Amino acid sequence: MTDAPAGAAHAVPARCTPAPAADALAGLRILVPRDGEGAVRAEAAIAARGAVPVRLPLITAVPPRDPAALDAAVARWAAGHYDWLVVTSAAGASAIAGAGARAGVGRGIAAVGPATAAALAAHGLTAALTPTSEFTGAALGAELVERLATATPSARVLLAVAAAAGDDVERALRDAGHRVDRVTAYRTVPAPRDPAGEREVAAHGVAAVLVTSGSVARELAARFDAGPAGALTVAIGPPSAAVLVELGRPADVVASHHTIPGMLDALAAHLTAHPQTTPPRTTGDHA
CATH class of the missing domain: 3.40.50.10090 (Rossmann fold)
Structure with missing residues (x-):
């Protein structure tokens, strides 16, 4: 799997053995807001649960000024x-x-x-x-x-x-x-804007957004006034959750195990406990 250009939103085909149908995440589109190797690892973890990773980088790492x-x-x-x-x-x-x-x-x-x-x-x-x-x-x-x-x-x-x-x-x-x-x-720093990618996410939706840092939380708020619409916000831990509260957009789910797999486990547990909040599932790419 190769990195997408910064700002390129796309649904990533699962390259891992699909998760059992009983997995609460199966068929759901989940937004990955990073680029680089971190995004690749997140996409693999999402695909392993039978879900569809959708990469739309909101932030990116650049060299220090000095x-x-x-x-x-x-x-x-x-x-x-x-x-x-x-x-x-x-x-x-x-x-x-x-x-x-x-x-x-x-x-x-x-x-x-x-x-x-x-x-x-x-x-x-x-x-x-x-x-x-x-x-x-x-x-x-x-x-x-x-x-x-x-x-x-x-x-x-x-x-x-x-x-x-x-x-x-x-x-x-x-x-x-x-x-x-x-x-x-x-x-x-904020990743370059991709209006087409943002429109794709707005049009086809995502079930959840993985908020992996305070920087992601801030850029999410800057780019999506109230969304993505219908998406659950999953914070990787208390610091990211605190930033979301400051922004007036409290997390729907806060992971107790501060890793991408921990975030997915927390999201699955939330959907199992609150099935009425589960968004529609998909069986194919929208990109």
């Missing part, structure tokens, strides 16, 4: 200057790899969750720590602090994050007495 600062920070990590490198997204994993992070150099890498760890692995990098339950910055910060309490009481940590990322990890580490250098690994 790429030299990222290159220099990664070089310091590779030289052993830092005890840990913290990565909080798949886009961040790609960014540090592009800046020169390689296997066999540097010290530990901490990832916010399995998707980020998988993105690191795709570049030959291994996450030595991921949270055991919640895949959030707060959980990662707490578990890294716990790990450092016995091994490195005063550690030096490099935090490679999006320009607009929160400070949960940073605050947890600083409050515990550790030294943190924060570097911008990438910026999240």
